[in-house]
Amino acid sequence: MEYILTFLHQHxxxxxxxxxxxxxxxxxxxRVPSVLHTPLMSGANAIHGxxxxxxxxxxxxxxxxxxxxLIIGFLAVILGTINVVGGFVVTDRMLExxxxxxx
Amino acid sequence: xxxxxxxxxxxxGSVTFILGLKMLSKPDTARKGNLVAAAGMSxxxxxxxxxxxxxxxxxxxxxxxxxxxxxGGVIGVLSAKKVKMTAMPEMVSxxxxxxxxxxxxxxxxxxxxxxxxIKNLYAPVSDDHLALQLLESSASKGMVIIILLSLIxxxxxxxxxxxxxxxxxxxxxxxxxxxxHFLNMGVLALIVGLSVWLVCIFGISPxxxxxxxxxxxxxxxxxxxxxxxxxxxxxxxxxxxxxxxxTGVAAACGGFLYSNPVMLxxxxxxxxxxxxxxxxxxxxxxxxxxxxxxxxxxxxxxGAAASGKEQGNxxxxxxxxxAVVLAYANKVIIVPGYGLAVAQAQHACHELEKQxxxxxxxxxxxxxxVAGRMPGHMNVLLAEADVPYEKLLEMEDANAEFxxxxxxxxxxxxxxxxxxxxxxxxxPIYGMPILEVENAKVVIVNKRSMKPGYAGIExxxxxxxxxxxxxxxxxxxxxxxxxxxxxx
Numbered sequence: 234m235e236y237i238l239t240f241l242h243q244h245x246x247x248x249x250x251x252x253x254x255x256x257x258x259x260x261x262x263x264r265v266p267s268v269l270h271t272p273l274m275s276g277a278n279a280i281h282g283x284x285x286x287x288x289x290x291x292x293x294x295x296x297x298x299x300x301x302x303l304i305i306g307f308l309a310v311i312l313g314t315i316n317v318v319g320g321f322v323v324t325d326r327m328l329e330x331x332x333x334x335x336x
Numbered sequence: 337x338x339x340x341x342x343x344x345x346x347x348x349g350s351v352t353f354i355l356g357l358k359m360l361s362k363p364d365t366a367r368k369g370n371l372v373a374a375a376g377m378s379x380x381x382x383x384x385x386x387x388x389x390x391x392x393x394x395x396x397x398x399x400x401x402x403x404x405x406x407x408g409g410v411i412g413v414l415s416a417k418k419v420k421m422t423a424m425p426e427m428v429s430x431x432x433x434x435x436x437x438x439x440x441x442x443x444x445x446x447x448x449x450x451x452x453x454i455k456n457l458y459a460p461v462s463d464d465h466l467a468l469q470l471l472e473s474s475a476s477k478g479m480v481i482i483i484l485l486s487l488i489x490x491x492x493x494x495x496x497x498x499x500x501x502x503x504x505x506x507x508x509x510x511x512x513x514x515x516x517h518f519l520n521m522g523v524l525a526l527i528v529g530l531s532v533w534l535v536c537i538f539g540i541s542p543x544x545x546x547x548x549x550x551x552x553x554x555x556x557x558x559x560x561x562x563x564x565x566x567x568x569x570x571x572x573x574x575x576x577x578x579x580x581x582x583t584g585v586a587a588a589c590g591g592f593l594y595s596n597p598v599m600l601x602x603x604x605x606x607x608x609x610x611x612x613x614x615x616x617x618x619x620x621x622x623x624x625x626x627x628x629x630x631x632x633x634x635x636x637x638x639g640a641a642a643s644g645k646e647q648g649n650x651x652x653x654x655x656x657x658x659a660v661v662l663a664y665a666n667k668v669i670i671v672p673g674y675g676l677a678v679a680q681a682q683h684a685c686h687e688l689e690k691q692x693x694x695x696x697x698x699x700x701x702x703x704x705x706v707a708g709r710m711p712g713h714m715n716v717l718l719a720e721a722d723v724p725y726e727k728l729l730e731m732e733d734a735n736a737e738f739x740x741x742x743x744x745x746x747x748x749x750x751x752x753x754x755x756x757x758x759x760x761x762x763x764p765i766y767g768m769p770i771l772e773v774e775n776a777k778v779v780i781v782n783k784r785s786m787k788p789g790y791a792g793i794e795x796x797x798x799x800x801x802x803x804x805x806x807x808x809x810x811x812x813x814x815x816x817x818x819x820x821x822x823x824x
Contacts (some may be wrong), residue, residue, distance in 0.1 A: 240478030247592060247600060254601050257354060258608030265361035267620050270613065270711035274577050275428045276360045276370050277610055280353050281583045282435050283377065283602035286384045287442045287590035292404070293388065293395025295445070302445045303397065307404050309441035314408025315415075316435035317381075321374040322416035323427055324360075328367035330421075330719035 272327045279320025285313030338387045345383035350601040352376025357609060380598050381405075421720045422680045425710050426504040429576045432583055433497030439490030439586035440553065443483045446593060447549055450479065454542045479593070480538050484531045486589035487549075488556040493582040495560025500572050500579065503564070512566035517630070523559045527552055571628045573710040574617050578625075581610025620706045622757075622768035650786070653804035655813070658780050659820035665742035665778075667698040669734065671771055672718065675748015675783065677708045681811035682721040685747065688818050689723065695821070700727050702734030702744075702771050704752035731771060738775040746773065746781045748810050754795045763793060779803040782813050 241248060265273055288309035295302040352372050359369025388395055395401070412431075419427045502508030534548045567575055588603030590596065618625050653661075662668055676685060689699045701718060708714035718728060729737065738744070746753060749771075756763040757770045773779050779802055786798070786805075797803055806813060 236477040237481075240481070243478070244592065244595075247595065247597075250597060250600050251588065251604050254604035255608040258357070258605045258610075259612050261354065261358045261605075262361055262609040262612045262616075265613070265616065266363065266712075267616075267705035268712040268715050269361060269363060269366060270617055270620070271424065271428075271573075271713050271716060272366060272370075273357075273360050274573075274580060274610070274613055274710075275424070276373065277357065277584070277606045277613070278428050278432050278435070278580050279370075280357065280373055280377070280602050281580070281587045281606040282431075282438075283349075283353075283380065283599050284435055284439045284442070284583070284587035284590050286380060286596060286599055287587075287594060288404075288438055289381065289384050289401055290388060290390075290395070290594055290596075291442050291445045292397050292401050293385070294390045295397060297397065302448065303400060305441050305445050307400050309438045309445075310401060310404030311408040311411070312434040312441070313438035314405050315412040316431050316438065317377055318409045318412030319416040319427075319431045320412075321370060321377070322413055323419065323424070323431070324370045325367065325374075326416065327421075327424065327716050328370060330716055331363065331366070331725075 268331075272324055272331075275320060275324040275327060279317055279324060282313055282317030282320055285310065285317055288313045339389055342383050342387040345379055345387070346596070346598040349376040349380035349383075349598040352379075353598075353602045353605055357605060420680065421717055422677050422682075423505075424713065424716065425573055425576065426501045429497045429501045429504065429572070429579075432576060432580050433494045433501065435583045436490045436493030436497060436579070436586060439486050439583065439590060440494060440556075441490075442590055442593075443487035443490065444553070447480075447483050447487070447546075450476065450483070451542045451546055454539060476539065477535055480535050482589050482592045484534065484549075484552065486586050486593065487553055488527060488531070489582050489589070490586040491553055491556035492560040492563065493579045493586060495557040496564040496579045496582075497560075497576065499561050499564040500576050504572050508565075510566065510568055516562070516566055520559070520562050523555060523562060527555050527559060530555070567628065571623075574614055574621075574623075574625070574628050577610055577614040577617055581607045581614065584608075584610055617706075617711050620711050622765055650798045651804050653780060653806055655806070655816050656820050658804075658806050659817055659824055661743050661778055661780065662692060662745065662817070663695050663697065663821050663824040665697055667700070667737075667741050668692060668743045668745060669700050669702050669729070669737065669741050669773075669776065671702045671704075671707075671744060671746045671749050671753060671773060672714055673704075673707050673747060673749020673752060675750075676810045677713060677717060677748070679748065679810035679812075681747065681809075681814050682717045682723075684811050684814035684818070686718070686721040686723050688814050688821070689727075691818055691821050695824075700729050700734075700737065702729050702731070702737075702773075704731055704749070704771055705769075707749060707752060731769060735772045735775075738772055741776040743778045743780060744773045744776040746779065747814070748782065748784075750783070750795055751793075753797055754793070755797055756793065756795070759796075765793065773797065774800060774802070777802065780806055782806045782808065782810055784809060 292306035292310055295306055353376055356369045356373025359365035499508055530548055530552050534545055538545050564575055584603045584606030588600050591600030591603055692699050703714050705711055751765055753771050753773045755774055757765045757768045760766060
């Protein structure tokens with residue numbers, strides 16, 4: 234049990250971020266019209282693609298001869314990029330349709 | 337210098353995510369919000385590539401990184417541009433699965449890295465107490481917990497999303513068997529148990545640790561499949577939204593792993609916003625999350641009571657009669673639903689609307705909040721087919737107009753027009769706001785068959801005297817109706 238406490242203590246600033254972000258996320262979304270549920274979900278989907286940054290770090294610090302790490306990291310970069318790029322483009326396509334028709 | 341700029345970049349990235357999400361939740365600013373978040377994301381990615389330092393050394397393997405980015409980018413743009421608007425839900429699901437897979441893969445590499453460190457520590461100083469203490473130290477155990485969390489959540493989200501995608505495209509059928517919940521619980525318990533054990537033995541026997549790690553990975557994938565398999569196809573949007581927030585949490589674990597604030601804020605924001613969105617979607621469908629996950633909808637006493645009731649007869653209408661009814665009406669309201677989305681009939685529907693307008697008929701659309709395959713999906717579909725925005729009536733406005741409407745044409749909608757939601761307290765959908773189409777003079781219902789909707793309950797509306805049924809695939813029926821109306 235002790236290591237959990239130590240771990241929490243060492244990362245207390247990150248834990249503050251987590252807790253505040255939880256409330257922020259709830260607050261930001263709580264009054265969204267149902268028309269926007271689908272685009273919003275798709276937009277949020279693109280944002281969690283931020284995990285790509287982890288993939289880039291994994292790749293970037295792997296030794297040049299560590300092929301398993303390189304291959305897995307490479308795959309992770311590809312998948313993460315598809316998530317980010319595809320997510321934002323698809324969301325934009327949905328929202329584009331809303332826009333033009335309003336006027 | 338470089339790393340302080342990177343901190344600022346991460347700060348900007350986090351702020352754009354918050355702003356973007358906020359703007360996405362309002363119709364006027366939604367599109368800009370998406371672009372703001374995308375800009376922040378690009379900045380954070382580029383900043384990481386060029387400014388991130390590991391022990392004061394810049395990242396290397398740029399060739400691999402950029403190749404990966406280009407391949408992923410091209411696939412992402414092409415698939416996002418090519419996908420049909422009706423196939424949007426499965427596309428989002430697929431993208432989500434890839435994010436989850438990405439998180440799980442990162443965990444695999446990082447765990448491998450950690451194990452190597454331990455083995456190196458072991459080799460030269462086999463009985464050194466100092467080395468052992470270091471391994472037992474809190475930092476590495478905390479690290480293992482985070483890596484495991486990211487692995488498990490990422491794997492569940494990935495496997496679950498792929499099953500959800502399969503269900504939405506019709507490649508995977510609903511599948512449930514007795515004792516499924518027990519199996520699910522058992523697998524989950526096994527995952528948790530093995531993980532705890534791994535954290536305990538980690539550092540003492542790295543070899544076993546590695547094996548346990550991969551077993552947990554496989555079990556998590558298996559659990560993801562089991563988790564989604566019994567849930568009905570029409571509930572997939574809720575499940576995708578839930579898995580979406582899972583992936584957010586997995587990404588946030590990466591934030592812990594690298595003490596990276598932008599991954600943390602981005603991931604947690606999506607995690608919490610996604611959870612709320614999931615609950616909102618359930619509310620719009622008048623269901624609880626628990627019901628969706630356990631999939632007990634339509635079963636039990638309420639379902640039995642409904643099916644025991646005598647339903648009487650329904651009457652069919654021929655295509656030509658329907659054409660006459662519509663062409664000679666003053667005002668027609670179209671109620672599009674899931675069936676229209678599945679048949680991809682939004683364009684045919686718009687053609688019909690234009691043809692009727694030429695005949696001097698006033699045509700409007702009544703959009704129920706959960707019509708289509710996802711909440712809000714119907715608005716996107718009709719917008720794609722160039723249906724003018726002002727023709728789309730929200731539920732309250734539509735309900736006010738039904739009494740003055742001559743004919744209502746229901747295209748593949750069922751539960752959202754079921755009067756039982758208002759009149760029958762025993763009905764599972766009792767209390768859900770519905771479109772009160774029975775107030776119109778004539779109701780024409782297009783369905784593929786008399787099969788109940790996804791709620792699995794009968795619809796009294798179909799048996800009312802003013803209702804007539806027009807069976808067939810929505811797209812085909814609309815096209816035939818169109819040519820019939822032209823001849824009237």
